[in-house]
Amino acid sequence: MAGLRTVPLPDAALQLLATWKARAKRTAAHELIFSTVSGKPISPNNVLRRWVWPACQAADLERATWLTFRRTYSSWAHDKGVPAKVVAQIMGHTKVDTTMNVYTQVLDGAARAAADRVGSELFRIVQKPENSTELTH
Known part of the structure; x- marks a missing residue:
């Protein structure tokens, strides 16, 4: 993991997460919303293997990776007119060039x-x- 940061989420996503957490068996405020049975963070690679790749296969899409999601977010944000500096900050980049040249696609x-x-x-x-x-x- 490159680093920890606060990432803004759209209101609709916050509502879904609040609903999920309200239904979860573990409801302590300090606990993770998604975790292993033992309460530990789920490995990012396990997320890909167990949920993302099967969903891709069911939708007849190529396997997505975390880079796929980052490039998609950056490209969509750019297409919607979000300033490059804002996208760079959300993605944890200190240089806008990284965001625009590596992640943003036309x-x-x-x-x-x-x-x-x-x-x-x-x-x-x-x-x-x-x-x-x-x-x-």
């Missing part, structure tokens, strides 16, 4: 969407108004 359709946005603005600016021989600025 999603399908992003280049086309960018071309359309810039193009529509460009053509709005240079389009001739009706009954005019001058270009608008």
Whole structure:
């Protein structure tokens, strides 16, 4: 594990975790929400083997790894306009370059969407108004 940090979660995830914890047999505030039977943290590799990879297989997807999840989060956040510095902080990176160059990937359709946005603005600016021989600025 690279380090411990506080990670913000969406309200919907917090609600699901609160519901899960309320139903759990062990309810002490200091106990882990997900743990082994003995109360210890679950190994990240066991999470992949026992739950993630079977889910991937059932969905006919390639095996996901923790890197897959990190790249997906970074790419989606970037696509939704979250500032790179914020994504870097959430991911525990001291350098935004690491986040952008290693983890963030251009999603399908992003280049086309960018071309359309810039193009529509460009053509709005240079389009001739009706009954005019001058270009608008």
